[in-house]
Amino acid sequence: MSKMRVAQVTRANGALEIVEREIPEPGAGQVRIKVEACGICHSDAMTKEGLWPGIQYPRVPGHEIAGVVDAVGVGVEGWAKGQRAGVGWHGGHCGYCDSCRRGDFVTCQVAPQVPGIAYDGGYAEYMIAPASALAAIPEGLWAVDAGPLMCAGITTFNSLRNSGAQPGDLVAILGIGGLGHLGIQFAAKMGFKTVGIARDIDKEPLAKKLGAWSYIDSKTQDPAAELLKLGGAKVVLATVTSGDAMSATLGGLGVNGKLMILGAAAEPLQVAGIPLLLGRRSIVGWPSGTSVDSQDTLSFSLLTGVRAMSEVFPLERAAEAYEHMMSGKARFRAVLTIKH
Ligand SMILES: [Zn+2]
Ligand SMILES: [Zn+2]
Numbered sequence: 001m002s003k004m005r006v007a008q009v010t011r012a013n014g015a016l017e018i019v020e021r022e023i024p025e026p027g028a029g030q031v032r033i034k035v036e037a038c039g040i041c042h043s044d045a046m047t048k049e050g051l052w053p054g055i056q057y058p059r060v061p062g063h064e065i066a067g068v069v070d071a072v073g074v075g076v077e078g079w080a081k082g083q084r085a086g087v088g089w090h091g092g093h094c095g096y097c098d099s100c101r102r103g104d105f106v107t108c109q110v111a112p113q114v115p116g117i118a119y120d121g122g123y124a125e126y127m128i129a130p131a132s133a134l135a136a137i138p139e140g141l142w143a144v145d146a147g148p149l150m151c152a153g154i155t156t157f158n159s160l161r162n163s164g165a166q167p168g169d170l171v172a173i174l175g176i177g178g179l180g181h182l183g184i185q186f187a188a189k190m191g192f193k194t195v196g197i198a199r200d201i202d203k204e205p206l207a208k209k210l211g212a213w214s215y216i217d218s219k220t221q222d223p224a225a226e227l228l229k230l231g232g233a234k235v236v237l238a239t240v241t242s243g244d245a246m247s248a249t250l251g252g253l254g255v256n257g258k259l260m261i262l263g264a265a266a267e268p269l270q271v272a273g274i275p276l277l278l279g280r281r282s283i284v285g286w287p288s289g290t291s292v293d294s295q296d297t298l299s300f301s302l303l304t305g306v307r308a309m310s311e312v313f314p315l316e317r318a319a320e321a322y323e324h325m326m327s328g329k330a331r332f333r334a335v336l337t338i339k340h
Helices: 042-048 143-161 182-187 201-210 222-227 243-247 273-278 291-304 313-326
Strands: 003-009 016-022 031-039 063-074 083-089 126-130 170-174 195-197 215-219 233-238 254-261 282-285 311-312 333-337
Touching: 003 313, 016 313, 031 083, 031 143, 031 195, 031 313, 042 195, 042 313, 063 126, 063 143, 083 143, 083 291, 143 182, 143 291, 143 311, 143 333, 170 182, 170 222, 182 195, 182 201, 182 243, 182 291, 195 201, 201 215, 215 222, 233 243
Parallel strands: 170 195, 170 233, 195 215, 233 254, 254 282, 311 333
Antiparallel strands: 003 016, 031 063, 031 126, 031 333, 063 083
């Protein structure tokens, strides 16, 4: 009873291996989560492949965590054993740096407290998190559905709701994968005139099913020209990891239009300065959000029926699930489930 199974990585580029560990006890300000589901995010490669500087191994990846509060540490207010809770990319903050003192916790200047990177994450039966990182999971939302909303979900939901777009505005979602298939749903449910953009005509029916009003196949069509025909985009939400694909949409931004970058591109963007200047267009990045933003994401998703399309694997098959996700074959999220 005092042991738990986790899927850990013992070195950069090491394999995900299932091992037994002692069940940890929460310290002051922390809770222990009995994990029910944990989504696999592309950012888990930071841990698995050792891309994040200074990771200490062995490390348990996972920051799309959904479960139940199982034990509460000293000084924790507002959370009790038995409450359903999730933890996402924003896994805590220092509370004393300039960003934190301005209430902007997600840009905390002290080493980011990402579960699965700074401390052990959700590929496990149990994990420890600061109480400040918890989002309440509403009744009616399954753990398997809540997990992917804790990173892929909040990142698209929170960027869209802070984008400045108003109901009826033209909003394009670039890329229809783990983030994009949620982005289309959120944009449609927020009342935006939603356009899906992907390099594949085969994705049009899916985009429409998810709520897209229109679709652009960027392999055979020029996304900028097509967006202009539709009146120019207020927002292009870039969920792809190709700088060229992002650059190709810039000419489709309307006046005050904004390219919001959620996916990290390897190559730099190509930007013409004059259209930015004359039309007050902008390019911005957006980093997920805090625990209460995650909670809003969960509530909105329950309310409107937004759900990730997920393939489910038991924790024991974490290595296979990870490879499936990274190969791009998952439709569209891989989620680990943990039986207790
Ligand atoms: Zn993530
Ligand atoms: Zn801080």
